[in-house]
Amino acid sequence: MQFPSLVALALLLQAASGHRSRPKNLVDFVAKSSPSSSSTEPLDVIQLYKPVPAPESTTCNVQQTVMEHTFASSYGVPYVGKYTPPECDFNSVIIEWTVTVAGRQFDRLAEMYLGDIEVWRTSTAEPTASGIIFRYQKDLSMYLSLWKSPQDIIFSLNNVYDSTYTGAFNTTLTATFSHDPNGPAHADAILPISPELGSSGAPSIFTLPGDSATVQHILPLNVTHASVSIAATGQSNEEFWYTNVLQSDIDTFDSNVGTLPGYGPFREVQLFIDGLMAGVAWPFPIIFTGGVAPGFWRPIVGIDAYDLRDYEIDITPFLPYILDRKTHSFSIKVVGIDSNGGNGPATLSEDSINSYWLVSGKLFLFYGSDPYNGTHEAPVISSSPVLHTSSSFTASNGTNETLSYDVRAKRVHTVTSSFGSWTQSLDYTNTGYLGEQGLYQKNDQKTAGISTAVLKSASDFSNTLSYTYPITVSQSYTFSGSNTTIDASLNRGMEISSSGRPDVSTFTLVSGPMVLSTKQIGKASYSNKPNNSYSFGDMDQTFSERSYGTTYSRHVKSRNLTIVYDEP
Numbered sequence: 001m002q003f004p005s006l007v008a009l010a011l012l013l014q015a016a017s018g019h020r021s022r023p024k025n026l027v028d029f030v031a032k033s034s035p036s037s038s039s040t041e042p043l044d045v046i047q048l049y050k051p052v053p054a055p056e057s058t059t060c061n062v063q064q065t066v067m068e069h070t071f072a073s074s075y076g077v078p079y080v081g082k083y084t085p086p087e088c089d090f091n092s093v094i095i096e097w098t099v100t101v102a103g104r105q106f107d108r109l110a111e112m113y114l115g116d117i118e119v120w121r122t123s124t125a126e127p128t129a130s131g132i133i134f135r136y137q138k139d140l141s142m143y144l145s146l147w148k149s150p151q152d153i154i155f156s157l158n159n160v161y162d163s164t165y166t167g168a169f170n171t172t173l174t175a176t177f178s179h180d181p182n183g184p185a186h187a188d189a190i191l192p193i194s195p196e197l198g199s200s201g202a203p204s205i206f207t208l209p210g211d212s213a214t215v216q217h218i219l220p221l222n223v224t225h226a227s228v229s230i231a232a233t234g235q236s237n238e239e240f241w242y243t244n245v246l247q248s249d250i251d252t253f254d255s256n257v258g259t260l261p262g263y264g265p266f267r268e269v270q271l272f273i274d275g276l277m278a279g280v281a282w283p284f285p286i287i288f289t290g291g292v293a294p295g296f297w298r299p300i301v302g303i304d305a306y307d308l309r310d311y312e313i314d315i316t317p318f319l320p321y322i323l324d325r326k327t328h329s330f331s332i333k334v335v336g337i338d339s340n341g342g343n344g345p346a347t348l349s350e351d352s353i354n355s356y357w358l359v360s361g362k363l364f365l366f367y368g369s370d371p372y373n374g375t376h377e378a379p380v381i382s383s384s385p386v387l388h389t390s391s392s393f394t395a396s397n398g399t400n401e402t403l404s405y406d407v408r409a410k411r412v413h414t415v416t417s418s419f420g421s422w423t424q425s426l427d428y429t430n431t432g433y434l435g436e437q438g439l440y441q442k443n444d445q446k447t448a449g450i451s452t453a454v455l456k457s458a459s460d461f462s463n464t465l466s467y468t469y470p471i472t473v474s475q476s477y478t479f480s481g482s483n484t485t486i487d488a489s490l491n492r493g494m495e496i497s498s499s500g501r502p503d504v505s506t507f508t509l510v511s512g513p514m515v516l517s518t519k520q521i522g523k524a525s526y527s528n529k530p531n532n533s534y535s536f537g538d539m540d541q542t543f544s545e546r547s548y549g550t551t552y553s554r555h556v557k558s559r560n561l562t563i564v565y566d567e568p
Contacts, residue, residue, distance in 0.1 A: 042100060042131040043561060045289070045299045047306040048518065048543040050552040052094050052137045055180035060088035066095075066153055067173035071108075072161035079155040080201040083114070085148055090177040091186065093140045093147050098172045099124060102131030105167025107289040109233065109358070110157040111205065112173075114146045115198040117190060118205065118360045121231045121308040124157070125289045125301055127167045128561070132299075136306040140175075142364070142504040144186040147177075156203040184511035185366070185460075185502035191217050193228065193330050193361030206332065208357040209350065213332040217363065221323050221371035224419075225458035229310035229506040230332055230361045232269045232283060237261045237354035242285045242430065242471065243443050245405060246391050247339035247352070252403045253438030263352045264337035264389065265430040265443065266407050269359070271313050272331040277383055278318060280413060281311030282426055282447050284494065285471050292473060293488040295524035295537025300558050303494050303518055310506035314453040315363075316461070317379045317417040323372040332359050342391030342405060364503075366458060379417040386410045403434040420455035420462070442474035465498045465507070486526040493519035514547035536560045 064086065069079045105127050112120040125134050140147070161168050193215050194204035206213040219226070234241045242265045245252070250262040269281040289297040289305055296302070322328045336352035391405035409428040414421060430445040448468040455462045471492040478485040498505070500513035508514045524537030537560070544553040557565035 040130060042102070042133040043128055043299055045125040045132050045134045045297075045301060046556075047136065047301045047304075048541055048554055048556060049307070050545040050547065052139050053548055054094065054176070055092050055178045055183065057092070057178035057180065060086070060090045060177060060179040062086040062088060062090070062177045064175050064177070065172065066175050067155055067171065069155070070168050070170045071157040071159045072168040073159070075158040075160055078157070078201070078203055079153075081153045083151045083153050085150065086177050088177070088179070090147075090179050091141065091144060091183040092178045092180045093144065094137060094176045095120070095140055096135060096137045096174050096176070097122070098133070098135045100131060100133045100170045101127040101167045103127055103129065103166030103168075105159070105165050108157055108159050108169070109235070109288075110155065111203055111231075113154040113156075113198060113204060114143060114151045116192040116194050116196040116204045117143070117146065117362050118194065118231055119143050119146070121233065122306050123288050123308070124169060125297070125305075126294055128298070134306070138307060139504055139509065141184060142186065142506060143190060145188060145190055152198055152201070154198060154201065154203060184504050187364040187503065188367040189220070189365040191363040191365065193230075193332060193363060205358055205360045208334050208359055209353060209355065213359055215330050216327045217330060218325060218327050219319075219322055219365065220367065221325065221373075222367045222369065223319055223323060223365050223372075224368035225316050225366040225455065225461045226319060227312055227314045227316070227364050228271055228278070228330070228361055229312050229364065230269055230271065230281060230359065231308065231310050232281065232332070232334060232357055232359045233286065233308060234267070234283070234357050236356055238267075238357055239288075239291075241265060241267050241336075242445050243432065243441060243473070244354075245403065245432065245434070246337070246342045246389055246407075248341045249391055249393070249403055249405060252393055252400050253434065255399070257438035260438070261354055263354060264407055265432060265445065266337055266387070266409055266428060267353065268335050268348060268385075269311060270333040270335060271315075271361070272329075272333065273315065273318050273322065274328050275331075276378060276381060277413070278315050278415065279313030279422060279424060280411065280426070281313070282428060282449060283311070284309065284447075284469050285445065285492070287492075292475060292490060293486050293524035293526045293535055293537060295526060295535035295560070296488070296490065296522045296539055298537075298558070298561050299563060300539045300541055300556055303492065303520060307509070309509065312505060312507045314422045314451075314455075314461075316419050316453065316455050316457060317415040317422050319419050319457065320372065320374055320417050321376055321378045324376045330361070330363065332361055334359065337387060337389065337407065340389060342389050344388060344390070346387040346389045348385065348387070366461070368457070374418065377417075379415045381415050383413040384411065399437065401435070401437055403432075403438075405432045406430070419457040420453065423452045425450045436476070439477045440475070442472070444472045446470040461501050461503075463499045463501050465496070467494070467496045469494045482530055484526075484528040488525070489523045491519075491521050493517070508547075510547040512548065514545065516545045518543040
């Protein structure tokens with residue numbers, strides 16, 4: 001019998017987002033992957049994060065229910081509602097999403113839009129038979145200029161609901177509006193980098209490869225600071241991009257596990273302005289609540305599973321060039337590694353990614369009092385990516401037994417003009433190994449970066465951000481008749497340190513300085529037998545964040561649907 005590749009199996013067993021595709025001949029295999037529970041109470045499935053501080057407002061404190069909706073057969077049918085601002089003067093907007101679901105269902109990717117602009121990307125937890133509940137709060141004050149006027153609220157949660165997939169997501173989304181006398185700065189205008197489909201009630205999102213993620217904008221002349229936030233998420237054969245093998249190695253175990261997802265384990269998200277590189281992002285390896293092995297994620301979900309951070313690029317140094325009353329293009333690309341046979345220096349290419357990535361962006365503009373009337377030379381750009389790959393395999397009696405590969409990348413990117421400078425310094429390594437003729441895989445990856453904005457036109461927005469997110473993940477597959485067993489382990493983390501800005505960052509999720517450190521260590525197993533599937537797991541997570549002058553810490557351990565330790 002020929003089995004799907006290791007990563008393809010992982011794709012089948014994890015909860016597919018509403019955008020994910022899946023081989024139809026294996027639907028029955030994944031349909032039984034949701035565990036049951038004897039409890040009659042819904043299981044509370046949590047993400048560790050620092051609670052959003054609520055302002056002590058005396059002049060405005062209004063709560064609106066902006067969505068109350070059940071996503072059942074909702075694939076391609078988003079919720080569309082009308083929002084009207086409260087009549088009081090507010091500068092803080094905090095949303096809370098509450099979801100209940102019972103039955104058998106995959107996790108689903110979801111996006112919230114105000115008109116043409118995506119303001120939040122999230123995902124759902126996988127349910128149990130008796131049901132789960134999960135909640136998440138998020139500060140959306142950075143979009144204040146949008147909240148100040150009536151908007152179409154579009155919420156996309158593509159779900160399949162039938163006799164097999166019996167979980168419908170019952171959702172309530174509230175927004176609390178208040179006035180904070182010491183509140184953060186807010187962009188004066190926000191422009192979309194999206195297909196701008198809001199007027200037709202559709203989600204404004206690009207799919208790469210395939211779409212041209214390019215828009216045209218004319219900027220006001222009095223802009224003194226500007227930044228771009230990008231939401232980018234890999235799906236289908238790009239969901240586990242950090243485990244993909246080099247393109248030259250995709251057929252190494254073809255006779256045993258099939259073709260492996262290729263183009264290597266490195267991805268770069270790029271932003272261009274008029275074809276000039278403005279900046280890059282090296283993505284965080286998000287794992288949804290069915291990813292790797294579902295038993296990891298009940299009742300503690302993966303890092304950022306409920307709140308996928310945007311990547312930020314400061315484009316203030318481009319302002320002298322684009323403040324000229326002319327149209328300028330803003331483009332987002334996702335690139336992978338060109339095939340070089342795993343033999344030394346490598347290059348990047350848009351043609352070197354699988355299907356597919358979901359991306360959108362927005363341009364935050366902050367105004368000054370005077371229009372710019374200087375020259376319009378392009379900024380000085382220095383960008384030097386360095387990539388190196390290697391791979392080797394062992395064989396016995398003409399059959400490939402193991403595959404080892406290594407990818408290393410560095411980039412220093414600098415943009416400089418009379419308005420200031422934007423510098424990024426990034427470092428990446430990934431060591432991959434497949435054994436047992438492709439039935440065992442381990443990847444050890446680390447991404448680290450420092451971004452620095454030194455701004456003359458808006459000195460308050462000068463800041464330095466550093467981050468690192470290591471991950472080590474392994475999976476072993478065993479097949480015996482109709483039974484499939486997976487044993488998996490992972491060790492992953494995220495560390496962020498920011499000197500801070502006066503506005504709420506879409507990456508740090510706060511204004512001002514912050515330091516975040518979180519780590520997850522776990523083991524999980526999955527067994528698929530006819531009419532008798534289960535997935536168990538242990539998870540140990542530590543979390544600490546210092547922001548707004550206070551520190552929030554929490555240490556939680558879970559085992560097989562139960563929190564067994566929960567301390568500050």
